[in-house]
Amino acid sequence: MAKVRARVPLNVGVGSKIPAEILSFEGLGSDKEHVAIIFKSADQQQDAPLVRMHSECLTGDVFHSSRCDCGEQLEETIQKMGEEGGVILYLRQEGRGIGLYNKLDAYKLQSEGMNTYEANNHLGFPDDLRSFEDAAAMLKALDVDTIRLITNNPKKIREIQEHGIELEDVVGTQAHIKDGNEMYLKAKVSHGKHKLTID
Ligand SMILES: Nc1nc2c(ncn2[C@@H]2O[C@H](COP(=O)(O)OP(=O)(O)OP(=O)(O)O)[C@@H](O)[C@H]2O)c(=O)[nH]1
Numbered sequence: 320m321a322k323v324r325a326r327v328p329l330n331v332g333v334g335s336k337i338p339a340e341i342l343s344f345e346g347l348g349s350d351k352e353h354v355a356i357i358f359k360s361a362d363q364q365q366d367a368p369l370v371r372m373h374s375e376c377l378t379g380d381v382f383h384s385s386r387c388d389c390g391e392q393l394e395e396t397i398q399k400m401g402e403e404g405g406v407i408l409y410l411r412q413e414g415r416g417i418g419l420y421n422k423l424d425a426y427k428l429q430s431e432g433m434n435t436y437e438a439n440n441h442l443g444f445p446d447d448l449r450s451f452e453d454a455a456a457m458l459k460a461l462d463v464d465t466i467r468l469i470t471n472n473p474k475k476i477r478e479i480q481e482h483g484i485e486l487e488d489v490v491g492t493q494a495h496i497k498d499g500n501e502m503y504l505k506a507k508v509s510h511g512k513h514k515l516t517i518d
């Protein structure tokens with residue numbers, strides 16, 4: 320069974336103004352160094368805290384790449400949780416689980432006209448290689464079994480429940496459209512069935 324390894328206070332967000340804590344874990348099923356960022360001790364103070372399972376995206380989260388909406392979703396979540404409390408599970412499954420280098424190969428194919436899922440498939444990967452089992456184990460290590468999940472992605476909703484976490488509510492994110500990510504977001508809606516309003 321997973322348990323918390325270290326729980327460390329820090330400030331996050333632009334300007335480092337928002338108080339939070341970062342947590343590491345031991346005993347997770349994978350050897351990935353997933354972390355949780357907790358706002359307002361929501362795991363201890365709230366019955367059904369807001370939770371975002373955010374998959375690592377180096378290009379979007381760190382460099383605010385034009386190709387996706389990950390950095391903006393992360394910033395939106397930090398702002399919201401800074402006000403209301405919540406838990407970000409920052410999951411080290413880059414590129415929907417295929418890894419950074421494979422994602423960049425997929426980007427090359429997308430530049431040639433494939434959509435994000437076709438590019439994955441062309442490289443021999445499924446649409447989405449992620450598992451949310453570690454995410455559920457992290458929540459259980461925090462003693463959190465009921466959450467309000469921030470997502471537009473039906474796969475996350477289905478899978479976290481299959482791993483024994485109860486959903487009190489599902490809260491969507493805004494659509495962060497910018498030059499360069501419109502095709503990506505449209506593919507998420509038409510093929511991935513994400514609940515996002517783009518037009
Ligand atoms: N393979 C691949 N991965 C991508 C691409 N664009 C973004 N990603 C990855 O997709 C993941 C984004 O996941 P999340 O932000 O957790 O969520 P989501 O599945 O979009 O669902 P939401 O919860 O609704 O945001 C990150 O791991 C990104 O690196 C792409 O074109 N190809």
Ligand SMILES: [Zn+2]
Nearest residue numbers: 376379387389
């Ligand atoms: Zn991204």
